[in-house]
Amino acid sequence: MKKQTFLLLGLFLLSFQFIRAQGSPDYTGGLKFxxxxxxxxxxxxxSWAQVQANYNTDETFDANGNENSKLNFNLRRARVLMFAQINKDFLIVTHFGLNSLTSTTLSPTGKGDGSQLFFHDVWAQYNVADKHTVGGGLHYFNGISRLNNQSTLNMMTLDNNRQSWATIGLSDQFARHLGVFAKGSFNKLQYRVAINDASSSSLDTRTAVAGGDAVYNGRTTLGSKDAGKTYAGYFDYHFLDQESNFLPYKVGTYLGTKKVFNVGAGFFLHPKGAVIDTGTALTPELKGEDVSIFAVDAFYDAPIGEKGSAITAYAVYQNSDYGKNYLYSAYGTGSMLYGHVGYVFNGEKTKTRFQPYVSYGTHSYDAVSDDRSTLGIGINAFMNGHNSKLTLEYNNQQFGAIDTNTISLQAMIYL
Structure with missing residues (x-):
């Protein structure tokens, strides 16, 4: 383990020196026609790319019983985002890419499912009044919390808190729904609301059993008339500087360029989204259960002094009801408390700046007595703000018999 840890630290320092020696051009807003x-x-x-080297301290084995390598590489994200406006009253957004391309999802000719590009977002929107917009398509105007609307361009931590993307793969396509939305602001209060179709497919392919717990595939089991729609909203009040809501992606850290303090609340509702069997093994009786998720959160980001230091802090409480004793992967009926805080050290904005951070989350489930806890300790090296960034993070996750420790190094560049 020590040898692998030193290797990761060496890669971090070598990468830092290389990028610093090469310099980084001033960013002027991407390619604009x-x-x-x-x-x-x-x-x-x-366009942006996030590449990771991940070291897992635990011994794991493949399907043939062979021990897996502890050091693995991951193309975490490769994305292209385009938006066009030829009139101030309407806009079209197109966003495509791939996620988590690893040695297990590579294919010999690049035609496997894991190596395929797909649309993350495609929507059109229209301004119906000053500061008020409606639109439709495959979109990311989500409800619940700030982290459920998180941008992947400017996260403070290595990645988003997984449980905050509370419906990913259950009722949506990679945290996006197909439907209509409205967004805007009333003075310092911003809002986003949406009515969407629930996906007819779900990662949760289990079948409800008599007397058992809920499963999340209501539309597939009960049909689109009873379980076909979802409803979402998020509202946040901006006490200090006003954040842009031109696009739905929430900023993770401003590195002291703004002074922001927001308090928000949101929801997600999917009537009869979950299914339970109230009958017997011989005479099943399927019944829909409503999925409801609510959260309140607060975000603070501000410069400290006049030498470039800054603090970022975030906290969220989320209550999730996926149906009776629901538990699947990281998601389950219960409650979650999560927060993170980071500090940017003094330094010139045109030179490399460092931001250590810590994150912690705890999630309780109705179905089991054990709580899930996640701890992250990391540091960002910003060579040119978020446009060129290295992140080194240690992550520990505990849940029942699971106790995993991972060290990750991520390089990110976006233009």
């Missing part, structure tokens, strides 16, 4: 002289009609393109 202007369709008129003043640039009000345009097509903008953003």
């Amino acid at each position: 202007k369709f008129n002289e003043d640039g009000s009609k345009y097509l903008r393109l953003i």
